[in-house]
Amino acid sequence: MSEGEQECCSACKADITDLNKRIQCSGLCNHVFHMDCASVKKAELKVLDNTNFKWFCDNCSILSTNMIGLLTSIKNTVLHNQDQILQQGNMIKKQSLIIENLVQEVNRLKETKIKDNDIISFSTHVSRCNENKDKNQEVHKHDMDFQNVKSGDGRRPLSKVSWLVPTTLQDREQSQDDLKNIFNTRNGGLSKQTQITKEDERSSVKYSSNRDPQTQGTTKLAGSIDSEGFMLVKNRKLKRTSQQTVIGTAEVSTDDNSGIKGHERKAWIYVGRVSMDSDDVKLARFICQKIPGARKLSVTKLTTRGNTYAYCVGIDFEYKDRLFEASFWPKGIVVRRFNFSFNKKSMPPLNSDSNNMTQRNNNKVTDTFDVKENDVNFHQGAIPKIYK
Numbered sequence: 077m078s079e080g081e082q083e084c085c086s087a088c089k090a091d092i093t094d095l096n097k098r099i100q101c102s103g104l105c106n107h108v109f110h111m112d113c114a115s116v117k118k119a120e121l122k123v124l125d126n127t128n129f130k131w132f133c134d135n136c137s138i139l140s141t142n143m144i145g146l147l148t149s150i151k152n153t154v155l156h157n158q159d160q161i162l163q164q165g166n167m168i169k170k171q172s173l174i175i176e177n178l179v180q181e182v183n184r185l186k187e188t189k190i191k192d193n194d195i196i197s198f199s200t201h202v203s204r205c206n207e208n209k210d211k212n213q214e215v216h217k218h219d220m221d222f223q224n225v226k227s228g229d230g231r232r233p234l235s236k237v238s239w240l241v242p243t244t245l246q247d248r249e250q251s252q253d254d255l256k257n258i259f260n261t262r263n264g265g266l267s268k269q270t271q272i273t274k275e276d277e278r279s280s281v282k283y284s285s286n287r288d289p290q291t292q293g294t295t296k297l298a299g300s301i302d303s304e305g306f307m308l309v310k311n312r313k314l315k316r317t318s319q320q321t322v323i324g325t326a327e328v329s330t331d332d333n334s335g336i337k338g339h340e341r342k343a344w345i346y347v348g349r350v351s352m353d354s355d356d357v358k359l360a361r362f363i364c365q366k367i368p369g370a371r372k373l374s375v376t377k378l379t380t381r382g383n384t385y386a387y388c389v390g391i392d393f394e395y396k397d398r399l400f401e402a403s404f405w406p407k408g409i410v411v412r413r414f415n416f417s418f419n420k421k422s423m424p425p426l427n428s429d430s431n432n433m434t435q436r437n438n439n440k441v442t443d444t445f446d447v448k449e450n451d452v453n454f455h456q457g458a459i460p461k462i463y464k
Contacts, residue, residue, distance in 0.1 A: 086133075087113035099124075103136025340372065343396035344414040347405075348386040359387055366404060367395050388414050 083092040086107035092098045099116050101107050111121065116131065124131055132140060301307055324338060347359065356375040364370055374390035391399065398404060405411055 101133040102130035103132045345389045346414040348410040350385040
């Protein structure tokens, strides 16, 4: 500002005539205010002049507060990022140490593997050398034995002739004539031993190569090998054929004494889990009420364990399907086909008298009921008639 110009108060917009009654903002605006407009006393002005304190207007004070908060947040962010960088640096150092250890371990394993391969190759070479040494010693031994036999020294028992067999085919063909001459000279029966030796040589050949299907009595089945080369095994177990059962239907006169008569066919049903309040008479009455057309009905009480009864019921075969209906029986009763072989122990002893229509023992467990067409009372719940 030039010397001729007067300063203007930023609050009241009036000129400042007394320079001792003015105050200037130390902020970014650098505006000038009356002390009265800025609400600053002379004592406070003296303190500001004698100390390092600064005075800010309202706008600059708000801006400085925001700047301080922004700088603080920036500082905190920088410090946090610095900590993260330090932590990542430590992790990188640890991972680098781990990688170095792994590299050293891999190098050590490579060296160990190379040494192992060298040892294996060396041991293989040594084993081959030992095998060749044993073969050479065996060949040399056979050659020495053959020379001793040919010269007449070092006689061996005639039963052990395997040492006479040369190791190579060329030596074998070359020495056959000489061996025959030696054997024939010492003993005429040694030719038989030569034949045994040849048979032993044949036995050393693989069995499968000499096998003949015709001599072995085996035949190769056509189509018994699948696409993958596996043999298909068939079940050779003989299946039992079901026997044919025929039931006669011809009517034969009873007056003809030469004729025979078949027994009436009946269905035998096992009825179990019957309450102890019921008996055979109640069971027969129940069945006859359900099946009015039943004519012959037999009820046999079986020996059971527990607090329930079981019966063997015989009825006309034509009503068999009705008895196997679940809706026919009360809830809880078990019904199935009676198995005589399984229930042999539970069946009571039967009398051999064929004229007696009732099968019973001393405890009266078997009753045969005859239901006639005009017996209406039985179907209505009366006690049925019993054969005696």
